[in-house]
Amino acid sequence: MTQPTDTILSRRAQDASTAGSKNLMWDVLNNLWCPLTNPDGYVNVGVAENVLMHDQFLSFINTKLDLPAKYLTYNDGGSGSLRLKRALSQFLNRYLHPAIPLNPRHLIVTNGVSSAIEHVSWAFTDPGEGILLGKPYYGTFIPDMSLRPGATVISVNFGDCDPFSIEAVDRYEEALLAFQQTTNRKVKALMLCHPHNPLGRCYPRDVIIKMMHLCQKYNLHLISDEIYALSVWKNTVDDQLHPPVEFESALSIDLNGIIDPRLVHVLWGMSKDFGANGLRLGVIISQSNSDLHQALKGISLYSYASGVSDHLTSLLLEDSDFTDEYIRRNRDKLSESYTCAVQYIRGHNIEYAQGCNAAFFLWVNLGKKYCQLHPGGNIEDVSDKVMQVLLRKKVFLASGDLFGSEHPGWFRIVFSQPREYLNEALRRITDALALKD
Structure with missing residues (x-):
């Protein structure tokens, strides 16, 4: 039987399929780094998840849930x-x-x-x-x-x-x-x-x-x-x-x-x-x-x-007793993680957007740092270039291009991760920026 040359999907389904095929996030989530079981996986600081309080949340669920x-x-x-x-x-x-x-x-x-x-x-x-x-x-x-x-x-x-x-x-x-x-x-x-x-x-x-x-x-x-x-x-x-x-x-x-x-x-x-x-x-x-x-x-x-x-x-x-304590501890942990990430970024002279006090994000200018480390290069799209070297080092960030950033080279780091994981991500980011073609 000959196959029809036209797609059997609606135009809106075709549009959704095209958009989905460009989303790297799902590939990353299916290949996450673990120092013991998957050392070659991706370190993910690109997806907006907060895992700092998972133990406390799971403890509540496992003692309370009776459906x-x-x-x-x-x-x-x-x-x-x-x-x-x-x-x-x-x-x-x-x-x-x-x-x-x-x-x-x-x-x-x-x-x-x-x-x-x-x-x-x-x-x-x-x-x-x-x-x-x-x-x-x-x-x-x-x-x-x-x-x-x-x-x-x-x-x-x-x-x-x-x-x-x-x-x-x-x-x-x-x-x-x-x-x-x-x-x-x-x-x-x-x-x-x-x-x-x-x-x-x-x-x-x-x-x-x-x-x-x-x-x-x-x-x-x-x-x-x-x-x-x-x-x-x-x-x-x-x-x-x-x-x-x-x-x-x-x-x-x-x-x-x-x-x-x-x-x-x-x-x-x-x-x-x-x-x-x-x-x-x-x-x-x-x-x-x-x-x-x-x-x-x-x-x-x-x-x-x-x-x-x-x-x-x-x-x-x-x-209310659990939620009050949960929110208080979560805020403390987010503040500590932000401090850790900022101190590392500052120590490597990377520009970042100051004034944060909410959510899980550090908005950083990795494109500027990459150009400083590789002067004289002919880089047409610095955001794309930085993403390439990040993926070579198996660390995933969200590019500012996806956020409609008015300036190239900006990326979002999600810092709401355990300290070991965050440190590994930050190390890979700076290692990636040092990579040559």
Whole structure:
């Protein structure tokens, strides 16, 4: 039988296949370094995972988990059990300090925050309509918002302007107007990552308020992805070019006179603050938009969190003594790991972005260091060149190219690893930069 020459996949499936084939991360995760069992594997400091508290988390799970039979059923439906929503409301009320206390009616549970991002993109935009996203950005925001929902992500350039400043809000407006004038399509939302991935900083309260005013002016939804909200720690080593800003949730702002509350939405999940990417549990918080809740109820079957995840998260968040101690120790460990990574980077005279006090990231200019070590070379794409030498040394970082970096040569190091592992990664990075063609 002759084979058809045309693909049997839809165009959107072809696009997804092409995007997936370029993702090196899955190859890395299937060949991870272990000094005893796989010494030739990759040292991975490119994926946003926090493994510093896995022992404590597993100890809780293995002593507490006793699954009732109802979690083998559909339970309370696709948007999460009532018990879980109560536990989430009580927990997030304690830590996010919302101006209006959360209750279960405000929450839609999903199987991870990626699903939550896709859902709000689908709900707020028709195909081709825009969502504003400042550079640099978490790279997977792009497919989350565009691959299946069909939204157009409008990346916002800041140039020499600090992206966390009041002045930066004007750049969002400029990008909005340019998009609408050139495409004749609407912009429907502004996406924040707060605390920020990859820069590890928090947006000041007055900046968030100005963004809310901008959203009110153009009737945009403000989506604040606060997945790193509790991973905020003390920075003891930087020179404070940008003094760290304490985290304040968008929920903590009294919206009266600022923005229609139907336009404000917050996302959170278990992946980062509790080091549980594999648990697949996220939540959309929308306190005043009943239409959104009704729309997402209809598609919640496609982002159904498992009964095991639902039950385990309920158990965890109901135990305030455990969660308080867990968060405190996690913050201390993140601060220590950041200090370790910065001291090493400084010791090798590598430029990095200062002012971090949140999340797991060190934003470093490896391209500049590579050029200093290899003067006179004709390097057309320094980011690509650095990635090549990193992979030769079997160390995986995320390139700034994937984050829409406005400047070449920047990379993201994930420092939330045990000390031995982090030291091995840092050593391989500097060894890679010294490699010659």
